[in-house]
Amino acid sequence: MVSLSQRPSRxxxxxxxxxxxxxxxxxxxxxxxNKGSVSISMLVAYVMGVLILVYxxxxxxxAKYTTDTKSNNSNGxxxxxxxxxxxxxxxxxSNGLRSNRKEILRxxxxxxxxxxxxxxxxxxxxxxxxxxxxxxxGVKPEVIRDVDVGNAAAVGNDIQDETPPKRVMTAYLExxxxxxxxxxxxxxxxxxxxxxSPVIFKExxxxxxxxxxxxxxxxPDDDPYLPWLHDVFPTHDGKFIQFVAxxxxxxxxxxxxxxxxxxxxxxxQVALFQHVAVKRIKDDNSNEEPRYQLTGxxxxxxxxxxxxxxxxxxxxxxxxxxxxxSYEWASYRKKMRQMFHKDGRDNKQIHTSQLLFQCPVPESLxxxxxxxxxxxxxxxxxxxDIVPIRTPPRYGPPNEFLPPYYKEFSTGTFDALVEYGxxxxxxxxxxxxxxxxxxxxxxxLLTYGKQQEDSKAVALASxxxxxxxxxxxxxxxxxxxxxxxTRGNRFAINDGQRRLLEWITYNKLxxxxxxxxxxxxxxxSTDSSLQPIADLFPDDVTLIKWPAKVCNNNKNNVDSVGERxxxxxxxxxCRLRFGPHTDWIAQFDIDEYLVPMGNLTRIHPLLDxxxxxxxxxxSFGSWRAWPRRRFIEDPNLTRMHGARNCGRDQDCFxxxxxxxxxxxxxxxxxxxxxxxxxxxxxAEKQIYRPDYxxxxxxxxxxxxxxxxxxxxxxxxxxRPWNPRNPFPDPLSRFGDEVKEALMLHTKAVATQDTxxxxxxxxAASDGQATCRLGTPFPExxxxxxxxxxxxxxxxxxxxxxxIDDYWVRMLEGKLKEHVPEIAQKLEAQKGHIVATK
Numbered sequence: 001m002v003s004l005s006q007r008p009s010r011x012x013x014x015x016x017x018x019x020x021x022x023x024x025x026x027x028x029x030x031x032x033x034n035k036g037s038v039s040i041s042m043l044v045a046y047v048m049g050v051l052i053l054v055y056x057x058x059x060x061x062x063a064k065y066t067t068d069t070k071s072n073n074s075n076g077x078x079x080x081x082x083x084x085x086x087x088x089x090x091x092x093x094s095n096g097l098r099s100n101r102k103e104i105l106r107x108x109x110x111x112x113x114x115x116x117x118x119x120x121x122x123x124x125x126x127x128x129x130x131x132x133x134x135x136x137x138g139v140k141p142e143v144i145r146d147v148d149v150g151n152a153a154a155v156g157n158d159i160q161d162e163t164p165p166k167r168v169m170t171a172y173l174e175x176x177x178x179x180x181x182x183x184x185x186x187x188x189x190x191x192x193x194x195x196x197s198p199v200i201f202k203e204x205x206x207x208x209x210x211x212x213x214x215x216x217x218x219x220p221d222d223d224p225y226l227p228w229l230h231d232v233f234p235t236h237d238g239k240f241i242q243f244v245a246x247x248x249x250x251x252x253x254x255x256x257x258x259x260x261x262x263x264x265x266x267x268x269q270v271a272l273f274q275h276v277a278v279k280r281i282k283d284d285n286s287n288e289e290p291r292y293q294l295t296g297x298x299x300x301x302x303x304x305x306x307x308x309x310x311x312x313x314x315x316x317x318x319x320x321x322x323x324x325x326s327y328e329w330a331s332y333r334k335k336m337r338q339m340f341h342k343d344g345r346d347n348k349q350i351h352t353s354q355l356l357f358q359c360p361v362p363e364s365l366x367x368x369x370x371x372x373x374x375x376x377x378x379x380x381x382x383x384x385d386i387v388p389i390r391t392p393p394r395y396g397p398p399n400e401f402l403p404p405y406y407k408e409f410s411t412g413t414f415d416a417l418v419e420y421g422x423x424x425x426x427x428x429x430x431x432x433x434x435x436x437x438x439x440x441x442x443x444x445l446l447t448y449g450k451q452q453e454d455s456k457a458v459a460l461a462s463x464x465x466x467x468x469x470x471x472x473x474x475x476x477x478x479x480x481x482x483x484x485x486t487r488g489n490r491f492a493i494n495d496g497q498r499r500l501l502e503w504i505t506y507n508k509l510x511x512x513x514x515x516x517x518x519x520x521x522x523x524x525s526t527d528s529s530l531q532p533i534a535d536l537f538p539d540d541v542t543l544i545k546w547p548a549k550v551c552n553n554n555k556n557n558v559d560s561v562g563e564r565x566x567x568x569x570x571x572x573x574c575r576l577r578f579g580p581h582t583d584w585i586a587q588f589d590i591d592e593y594l595v596p597m598g599n600l601t602r603i604h605p606l607l608d609x610x611x612x613x614x615x616x617x618x619s620f621g622s623w624r625a626w627p628r629r630r631f632i633e634d635p636n637l638t639r640m641h642g643a644r645n646c647g648r649d650q651d652c653f654x655x656x657x658x659x660x661x662x663x664x665x666x667x668x669x670x671x672x673x674x675x676x677x678x679x680x681x682x683a684e685k686q687i688y689r690p691d692y693x694x695x696x697x698x699x700x701x702x703x704x705x706x707x708x709x710x711x712x713x714x715x716x717x718x719r720p721w722n723p724r725n726p727f728p729d730p731l732s733r734f735g736d737e738v739k740e741a742l743m744l745h746t747k748a749v750a751t752q753d754t755x756x757x758x759x760x761x762x763a764a765s766d767g768q769a770t771c772r773l774g775t776p777f778p779e780x781x782x783x784x785x786x787x788x789x790x791x792x793x794x795x796x797x798x799x800x801x802x803i804d805d806y807w808v809r810m811l812e813g814k815l816k817e818h819v820p821e822i823a824q825k826l827e828a829q830k831g832h833i834v835a836t837k
Contacts, residue, residue, distance in 0.1 A: 139483040139484060139485055139492045139493075139494065139524040139525060140483065140492070140494055140525075141481075141482035141483035141494050141496060141497070141521065141524070141525055141527070141528040142482075142483075142494045142495055142497065142498065143482070143497060143528050143532075144497045144498050144501070145497060145501075145532035145533060145536075146532060167314070167383050167437040168200055168201065168202055168204070168437055169200075169201045169204040169215075169435070169436070169437045169438055169439065170198050170199065170200050170201065170435075170436045170437055171198070171199040171201070171220045171223070171226055171434075171435055171436075172193075172196040172197070172198050172199075172432075172433050172434050172435075172436060173196060173197040173198075173199060173220055173222050173223035173226075173433055174189075174191055174195075174196055174223055174225070174390075174432065174433025175191070175195070175223075176223065176224065176225060176268060176390075178264075178267065178392075181392035184418060184419060185417075185418065185419060185420050185421030185424065186294075186391065186392065186419060186420050186421070186424060188424055188425060189390065189426075189427050189432075190427075191427060191431055191432070191433075192431050193430045193431050196431075196433060197222070199220045201213075201215045201218070203215075204439065205379070206378050206379075207375050207378050207379070207380055207439060207441035207442060207447065208378050208447060209545070210231075210232070210233075210439060210441055211230075211231050211544055211545065211546060211573065212544075212545040212546070212547060214229055214230065214231065214232070215229075216228070216229065216230045216246075216548035216566070216569070217547070217548055217549055219248060221248070221265075221266070223433050224248070224249075224265060224266045224267070224268040224269050225268040225269075225271070225272070225388040225390050225433060226388065226433065226434070226435055227243065227245035227272055227309075227355055227357075227386070227388070227435070228245050228246045228247070228248040228269070228355075228565075229243065229244070229245050229435065229438075230244050230245060230246060230548060230565075230566075230569035230570075230573065231243075231244040231569065231572075231573040231577070232244070232438055232439070232440075232441075233441060233443070233444060233447075233576075233577055234361070234369045234370070234440060234441070234442070234443045235358075235443065235580075236370075236443050236444070236445065236468040236469070236580055236581075237366075237370055237468075238361060238365075238366045238367065238368075238369040238370025238371070238443065239360065239361050239366055239370075240358040240359065240360055240361060241311070241358060241359040241361060241384055241440060242356075242358050242576055242577075243355075243356070243357050243358065243359070243386070244354065244356060244569055244572045244573050244576065245272075245354065245355040245356075245357075245569075246353065246354050246355070246551075246565045246568065246569050247269055247270065247273070247352055247353055247354060247355060248266055248269050248551065248565075249263060249266040249267065249269040249270055249344050249346075250344075250346065250347055250352075250353060250551075250552075250563045250565075251266075251551035251552045251563050251565065252266075252344075252552065252560055253343075253344050253345045253346075253347055253560050253561060254559040254560030255559055256559070256560075259559075259560055260343070260344075263343065263344030263345075264342075264344070266344070267342075267344070267393055268388075268390070268393070270339075270340040270344075270346070270352070270393045271390075271391060271392060271393040271394075272308055272355055272388060273327040273328075273339075273340075273352055273355060274308075274327070274328060274339070274393065274394050274401075275305075275306035275307060275308060275323065275326070275328070275401075275403060276294060276307060276308060276389050276391055277294070277295050277296055277297050277299075277300035277304055277305055277306070277307075277416060278292045278293060278294055278295060278300060278301065278304040278307060278320070278389065278426070279292070279293050279295050279299055279300050279301045279304055280292060280293075280301055280304070281293050281425060289316075289318065289428065289429065290318060291425055291426065291428065292304070292310065292389070292425070292426045293423065293424060293425050293426070294389070294391065294416065294420040294421075294424040294426070295416060295420070296415075296416040296417060297403070297404050297407075297416075301320075303319070303320050303322075303360070304320050305403060305404055306322070306323065306326065306403040306404075307320040307321050307322065307389070308321055308323070308357065308388065308389055309321035309357065309359070309386045309387060309388055309389065310386070310387040310389065310426075310429065310432075311359030311360070311384055311385070311386055311387075312384065312385040312387065312429055313361075313362060313365060313382065313383070313384050313385075313440075314382055314383040314384070314437075315362070315364070315365065315382075317362040317364070317365070318429075319359055319360040319361070319362060320360075321357045321358065321359050321360075321386070322357065322358050322360065323356070323357050323358075324356035324357060324358065324694060324695075325356075325694045325695065325703050325708050326402070326403055326405075326406065326708065327339070327351065327352060328398045328399065328401070328402055328403070329398070329399075329402060329403070329406050329708065330351050330695075330702070330703050330707065330708070331349065331351070331352070331398035332397075332398040332399040332402070332406075332409065333707055333725065333726050334349075334351070334725065334727075335724070335725055336349060336398055337397060338395060338396065338397060338398070339352075339394070339395075339396075339397075339398040340352070340393055340394075340395055341395065342395055347561050347563065350697045350700070350702055351695050351697065351702040351703055353563070353565075353568050353697060354568055354569060354572050354695075356572060356576070356695070359384055359386065365382065368382070369382065369440060369443075370443060372441075372442035372443065372446040372447075374440060375441055375442050380439035380440055380441055382439075382440040383436075383437045383438060383439055383440060384438050384440055385429065385434050385435060385436045385437065385438065386434060386435045386438065387429050387432050387433075387434040388432075388433070388434070389426060390432075390433075391419075391420070394414060396413065396414065397411065397413075399411055400412070400413045400414040401413075401414035401416075405710055406710050408710065408711060408712075409710075409711075444577040444578060444581070445469065445471075445581060448516075448542050448544070448577075448578075468580035468581055469581055470581060470582065470583065471514070471581045471582065472513040472514050472581065472582040472583070473511075473513060473582070473583050473584065473604065473607065474511060474512055474513055474582065474583065474584045474585075474586060474603060474604070474607060474687070475512065475513060475514045475515065475516060475578065475582045475584070475585055475586070476507060476512050476514070476515045476516065476585070476586045476587075476588065477516050477518075477570075477571060477574035477575060477578070477585050477586075477587055478515055478516065478517050478518065478574075478588075478589070478590065479518045479520055479546070479566070479567045479570040479571060479589075480496055480499075480500060480517065480518070480519065480520065480530060480589070480590050481496050481519065481520040481521040481523065481524060481530070482494070482496040482497055482521040482524075482525065482528040482529060482530060483495075483496055483521070483524055483525060483528070484496070484520070484523075484524055485524070485553060486750065487553055487554065487555045487556070487562050488553070488554060488555040488558075488562075489553055490647070490750065490752060491748075491750035491751060491752060493748050495748070496521070496530065496590070497528070497530065497532065497533050498659075499590045499591060499663060500517075500530055500533045500590050501533050501536070501815070501818060501819070502662055502663055502664065502811070502815060503590040503591075503593070504533070504537055504540070504541065505811060505814045505815055505818075506593060506664060506807070506811050507586075507594075508537075508540065508814075509807075509810055509811065509814065510594065510595075510596055510601075510602055510603050511602040511603045511604045512586060512603070513540070514540055514541070514542065514582075515537070515540060515541045515542070516542050516544065516574050516577075516578050517530060517534055517541055517542065517543045517544065518544050518546040518570040518573070518574065519531070519534075519543055519544065519545050519546055520546050520547065520548070520566060520567075520570070521547075522545065522547035523547050523548065523549045523550075523566065529545075530543065531543055536818060542578075546566065546570050548565070548566040548569065548570075549566055550562075550563065550564045550565055550566045550567065551563050551565045551566075552564075552565075567698065568697065568698070571587065571696060571697075571698065572695075572696075575690050575693070575696060579690025579691070580690070580691070582690065583607070583689065584607055584687050584688065584689060584690075585687065585688055585689075585690050586603075586687045587685060587686055587687070587688070587696060587698070588685050588743075591663070591745060591746045591747050591748065592622060592685060592743055592744070592745050592746070593664055593743070593744040593745075593746065594620065594685075594687075594741050594742075594743055595741060595742055595743070595744055595800065595802065595803060595807065596740070596741050597674065597736075597737060597738055597739060597740060597741055597742055597802060598736075598738060598739035598740065599739075600739075600740065600741065601806075603687075603741065606618070606735070606740050606741060607687070609740075613733075614731065615731055615732060615733055616688060616689040616692040616693070616704070616705070616729075616731040616732065617686055617687075617688040617689070617692070617693065617701050617704075617729060617731065617732035617733075618686065618687050618688075618732070618733060618734070618735050619684040619685070619686050619732065619733070619734050619735065620684060620685055620686070620734070620735050620737075620741060620742060620743040621677035621683075621684055621734070621737070621742075621743060622677075622682075622683045622684055622685050622699075622743045622745050623670070623671060623672065623677055623682055623683070623745060624671075624745045624746075624747040625667045625668070625669050625670045625671065625744055625745055625746060625747075625774070625797065626667070626669045626671070626749075626771075626772055626773055626774030626796065626797050627655065627657065627666045627667050627669070627746075627749060627772075627773060627774055628666060628667075628668065628669050628773075628774040628775075628776065628797075628799075629773050629774065629775060629793070631657060631658075631661050631665060631666035632655055632656065632657060632658075632666065632773070633655075633656040633657070633658055635653040635655075635754070635757075636653075637653075638653045638654035638655075638656060639651060639652070639653045640652055640653065640654065640751070645751060646751065646752055646754075646755050647751075647752035647755065648752075648755060650755045650756065651755070652751050652752065652754045652755045652757075653751070653754050653757075654751050654754075655748070655749045655751070655754060658821070659819065659821035659822070660819075660821035660822055660824065660825040662808060662811055662812065662815065662822075663746045664744070664746070664803060664807060664808060664811055665803065665804065665808045666746075667744065667745075667746035667774075668744065668799055668800055668803045668804060668808075669774030669775075669776050669796075669797035669798065669799060670744060670797055670798050670800060671796070671797050671798075672798070673798050674737040674738050674742055674800065675736075675737045675738045676737075677737060677742065677743075683699050684699055684700070684734075685699060685743055686699070686700070686701060688701055691705075692704055692705045692731065693705075694707075694708060701729060701732065704726075704729050704731070704732075705731075706719070706726060706729060706730065706731065707726040707727070707729065742800075744800065744803070749772045749773075753770075753772050754772070756769055757771065757772065757773060760772075761773050761775065761793055761794055761796075762789075762792060762793065762794060763786075763787060763788055763789030763790075763792050763793060763794045763795075764792075765794055771794060771796055774796060774797040775789065775790050775793040775794060775795050775796055775797070776795065776797055776798060776799045777795045777797070777798055778795075779799075779801075812825075812826060813826075
């Protein structure tokens with residue numbers, strides 16, 4: 001451990017002093033002084049010029065020696081491609097020069113005092129002279145297990161010999177003229193099929209790999225009325241085709257002219273969240289396909305009251321789409337004055353991050369789809385087209401045109417007759433922009449149900465299918481990767497394999513029965529995956545390759561806020577695909593450990609208790625814990641310097657947990673005592689019932705079974721109607737951190753966040769900077785001097801003794817089967833105990 005006397009200086013990098021600025025100050029002075037003053041000013045200018053020459057000379061020598069040192073360095077502990085290196089014997093010269101430069105900085109009379117950063121800013125500041133890091137910058141996943149090439153079926157890379165030639169997924173792009181939106185009634189579109197631009201996706205050719213192949217990263221932006229698809233699948237009963245799409249307008253919401261144009265161009269994306277009403281226009285004696293007319297609710301067909309897409313199946317039958325829930329009603333209940341804004345800055349409305357809708361399956365196809373009989377050798381033989389009904393977005397209040405179910409609360413200020421006219425007939429499907437030939441694959445259990453025999457999954461006749469087969473009591477939905485870039489691409493996390501191995505092992509101990517793992521590794525690297533870890537748990541883990549990238553990895557405090565689209569879509573896919581086959585879903589990341597407390601050693605008794613209470617959601621406060629100093633590698637072994645490594649011209653180190661330690665034990669230093677976290681928590685994580693939660697967004701259940709009800713149906717359940725807001729949901733509560741469970745968040749510490757760590761963690765620290773290394777408060781504070789801390793280190797966190805005394809022992813006992821370093825440690829401890837007896 002580095003001593004306090006060696007802690008880095010807090011001084012800022014030296015500011016460049018130019019003769020132009022000094023000359024300006026000199027001229028200003030001479031204009032206001034007498035002749036005697038001029039000579040003094042000239043003397044001052046001469047002295048400053050000499051100082052500048054000395055400074056420039058030192059900087060030139062420094063650059064020369066630093067370059068020589070880097071080029072001569074061949075024995076460093078760390079030597080990256082960008083030329084950064086760790087301290088070794090060859091660093092002595094450059095370290096000495098750094099000391100000389102700091103001395104010059106301290107003696108510079110024009111030097112500004114170092115800026116004091118807030119807790120949020122510390123270690124998280126953009127460096128103006130560094131280029132903006134690209135997505136995935138620095139991601140080089142650490143591989144602890146290689147893919148078993150002999151297990152090709154498990155890897156899922158089996159590709160058919162040839163693609164069926166008949167049908168290929170295609171996007172037909174239609175030009176969007178937003179100027180027409182200004183005309184009322186809305187002009188009828190006159191586009192013909194010859195004017196559409198087809199974009200063909202031949203790679204979409206396998207049902208078992210559909211989520212991997214669907215063109216989420218190749219979305220055709222030229223037609224923003226097309227939904228940004230991430231997943232498509234039939235429901236368990238074969239009656240609906242479920243679509244999971246994301247709102248692509250949320251990807252770029254900055255105030256630059258370029259991003260304003262992007263947001264304006266993508267405006268049709270938000271129109272897809274708003275329903276329209278239509279009626280069919282068809283001559284009963286004609287064999288032609290039906291046509292559709294935009295209308296008000298009073299004239300709409302029963303299945304056209306609240307729709308947005310025409311669904312055309314490959315046998316020629318058509319249905320009208322339905323929403324999983326009314327987005328307008330959800331916005332109204334959340335007291336939003338506008339559902340969407342013209343400038344596109346709607347990212348705080350998290351329930352509109354993704355578009356969830358279904359296409360009803362024609363009755364003649366239900367049984368074929370339910371049994372998976374239409375999929376032959378992994379090829380789909382049935383397909384569906386989705387044709388968006390193209391109307392302008394509504395930027396008024398969300399209740400200006402609510403579906404009839406919510407008519408009591410609809411203002412009716414949106415008049416379909418005024419907006420669309422009395423004879424607005426939509427173009428034929430062939431003349432409309434659309435997604436065509438989307439494969440209809442098997443229901444989820446027939447594709448991914450490892451424990452379920454196909455014969456059992458389809459045993460019931462379709463007329464008897466009412467509820468989906470329940471396979472599990474508690475499962476995990478997980479979006480993870482071997483390596484990834486944190487928000488702002490400022491730091492790379494490369495220990496995904498190691499963390500996943502420990503996390504699955506731990507969660508099996510507490511009662512999670514199955515893990516649905518959406519592997520996002522390919523978004524950053526094709527050289528590694530999480531498959532080798534999943535293979536260690538063949539009966540417990542279902543791995544889905546999910547290479548879709550996040551569309552905006554910015555932080556949330558910048559102009560164009562981040563949008564982790566891939567994560568949001570994966571979560572929805574997991575909930576809708578696998579949720580019907582489980583009672584509860586645990587929505588945690590691989591750095592979040594739910595710790596049973598009190599007398600509990602499993603989560604199932606808590607779930608039983610929640611069922612008795614009638615609760616559907618349980619939340620746990622999540623606030624990142626600090627890694628304890630005694631469980632990390634010596635910082636001197638990974639010490640680095642410079643802006644490229646540390647975010648500024650200072651020293652930092654790469655924080656590592658030795659392989660013979662668990663993340664659970666190393667990070668067992670929470671900033672609040674059990675029971676106090678919910679008082680000031682920055683976030684929460686949940687276990688919830690997927691049949692009750694209609695939309696979940698990482699931390700929160702944003703739309704629920706009660707929140708979608710109108711007033712009459714709510715009161716029929718004997719529940720009071722809350723006109724203000726349905727949240728917090730009455731069927732949710734927080735877990736008791738003392739008697740039930742609490743969350744330990746083992747979030748990795750970024751290299752940039754270790755700058756100034758010695759001064760920040762010192763007991764003498766003024767608290768201006770955050771110490772991200774844990775020094776636990778003693779259990780017994782009698783006689784403890786908080787000002788001197790633990791050997792000079794500041795107390796800043798609390799140890800959960802149930803973790804150290806029980807869970808670490810249980811976890812290590814299981815991990816020793818796969819982690820030799822832990823097995824060796826346990827053997828050494830066992831030998832030590834024997835020797836001391």
